[in-house]
Structures are given as structure tokens and as C-alpha cells.
Amino acid sequence: MDNAWRPADGREADDMGFLEDYFINPIFDKTGYNAVNTLVYAAIAIGALYLIYKRMERAKFSVSREFWIALLGFVVLGSSMRVVTDSVDSGVMGKFVAALQAGAGGGLVPGIGGALLPAYSAVLSSHAFDYGYWTVTPGIYLVTAALFLVAILIGRALGRGGFAAYAGWMLASFPVLLLLPMAVHFGYALAIVALAAVAAISMKHLLKFSWKNTLPVFAHAFDGAATWVAINWFGPAQGVAYFEQHVLSGGIGTATPLGFGLFFILKVAFASAAVHYLAKDGEKEGVPPLAMELTLCAITVLGLAPGLRDMLRLLLGT
Numbered sequence: 001m002d003n004a005w006r007p008a009d010g011r012e013a014d015d016m017g018f019l020e021d022y023f024i025n026p027i028f029d030k031t032g033y034n035a036v037n038t039l040v041y042a043a044i045a046i047g048a049l050y051l052i053y054k055r056m057e058r059a060k061f062s063v064s065r066e067f068w069i070a071l072l073g074f075v076v077l078g079s080s081m082r083v084v085t086d087s088v089d090s091g092v093m094g095k096f097v098a099a100l101q102a103g104a105g106g107g108l109v110p111g112i113g114g115a116l117l118p119a120y121s122a123v124l125s126s127h128a129f130d131y132g133y134w135t136v137t138p139g140i141y142l143v144t145a146a147l148f149l150v151a152i153l154i155g156r157a158l159g160r161g162g163f164a165a166y167a168g169w170m171l172a173s174f175p176v177l178l179l180l181p182m183a184v185h186f187g188y189a190l191a192i193v194a195l196a197a198v199a200a201i202s203m204k205h206l207l208k209f210s211w212k213n214t215l216p217v218f219a220h221a222f223d224g225a226a227t228w229v230a231i232n233w234f235g236p237a238q239g240v241a242y243f244e245q246h247v248l249s250g251g252i253g254t255a256t257p258l259g260f261g262l263f264f265i266l267k268v269a270f271a272s273a274a275v276h277y278l279a280k281d282g283e284k285e286g287v288p289p290l291a292m293e294l295t296l297c298a299i300t301v302l303g304l305a306p307g308l309r310d311m312l313r314l315l316l317g318t
Helices: 010-028 035-058 065-090 092-101 117-126 139-158 163-182 186-207 211-238 247-253 260-282 289-316
Strands: none
Touching: 010 035, 035 289, 065 092, 065 117, 065 139, 065 163, 065 289, 092 117, 092 163, 117 163, 139 163, 163 289, 186 211, 186 260, 186 289, 211 247, 211 260, 211 289, 247 260, 260 289
16 A cells, blocks of 8 residues: 555554555455444445435435336446456456457357457556446445436436436446456356345245335345355355455354355345335334335345345356
């Protein structure tokens, strides 16, 4: 880390050392999360969600079907942009471009990779997706959240409720198109989707959930399945040393012979319990409808965003 991060003053230097040790260095050293930054990020997220809720409440904003579609589009945008950074940082995109230039390969559908060669070259030469604070977690998701809020505001100003949904999915199409030609490990990705789908459908029928209540369960089942498959199946088979970045989930995944299968089970159980409480008891206990809707959205994002990133990484083998 550049010494410019540390001021000369003793107390300020200690403060900057604290920020480096717990917030900056874990990003650039790729060591994952720690107890300190996990708690701080969680507190910021809860505070931001509360402020958004109060603003939406004053504006008499409702969480519509279009809002959900927009939210999912921007989740795909943030996760796929994060994996574009992974592909650049790991050298996967560079090797893919070299193969295309040599007339070899083509990826998922022959011809698509070659047609996108100028886009790949632009990404690599511009350094827009080089590894840095704003292209990895949490920066990339802050950027995505800001874009989502701007799209919502533009849609309200134009009187077009579906604007954010169109904007989100159109923006997401660019990184997704860049990633798909480089995808290789489809069997593992299908296993992740199948595990998540079976878990979510089972909970839907067992607890009588609507589609809106089933989606958060699927999101966390997806995240749990992606972690399980990547660390316990894909990693050993492919010789890739994946590890869990979060302190608590890492402990769960290594505590029993089940490995991260236990993490998958607990993710499904906790998401189902949270959604079941909101669906059955939230209104009785005076939780405002908008607060319940936003909580469902937040639960979905917290599961789907990391799960999708993990699955896309696995597809590329980064």
C-alpha cells in the first residue's frame, strides 16, 4: 500500500492505520472481510435502508412489480461488473482475447466472442475494470446502488414507472454479454441453480409462500449453493483454492463434516424464517407494509448479489 495513505501526525497516522488494517488492506490484499468491517458495513447498510425507507414513506412510494424487476436488473448489473473485474484481474479476459486474435476459441456461441473483440480490447486498454476500490466490493455495489436510485428518480420525474427496469436490464446486458463467451463450467452452474430452485420451491409449498416471498429464499439458497459448490466441489476438482470471505459463514462452513453444505442449509432456514415472520406476523406486530416490502428487497439483494457473483466467477474459472 502506498505510504501516501499514512499522514505524518501520530494520532491521524494511527487512525489511517486502523482504516488500512480493517478496511483498505483487506480489499487490495484480497483477504476478505473481518469482524470490524463486517459490523461497520452492516451498520451502514441498515442506516441507508432506514433513510431510504423514510424518504419513500414521505413520497408515498410503493414497491411495485416494476420496482422488483428493476431491482433484479441492477443486482445483475453490479454482480456481473464485479466479475468483469475478476476476469481482468485474473488474466482470463486477456487470455481469451489472445485466443480470439490467434483465431482460436470463440466461447459459448462461436462468432460472438470475435464480434465482441473490440469491446474486450476497449475494456483492457481503458483500465476501467482494473482492480480498485470502485470496481470491487463494497465500491462496485455503492456505484450500482447510486445508479439504481438515479434511475428510480428519473422514472418518477418522467412519469414512467418502468424506466428503471428498462435501464437496469439494458445496462446489465453489456457485462453479461462480455462474460458469457468466456464461460466454461456450465455443469457446476446448473448444479447451483438446481439446488437453489429445489430449496426455494420446497419452502414455497411447505410455508405457502407467494412468489414475492419465495424470491428472497431462492436468493439465499442461491448464495449458499454457490458457496457450497465453489468451495467443496469445484475448487478441489479444478485445483482452485476458493475460500469464504465472511468471518461467520467461514466458521460455519468449516465447523462440521458437512462443509459448506451446512451453510447452504442454514441460509435457506434463516431466509425462510425471516420471510415467514414478515408474511404471518409482521402486520400483526405493526410493521408498516412499505417496511416489510423493503425488507424483502434487502434480503433478496443480500443473497442474490454475492451468489450471482460467485456463480459467474465459477463459470469463468477465475
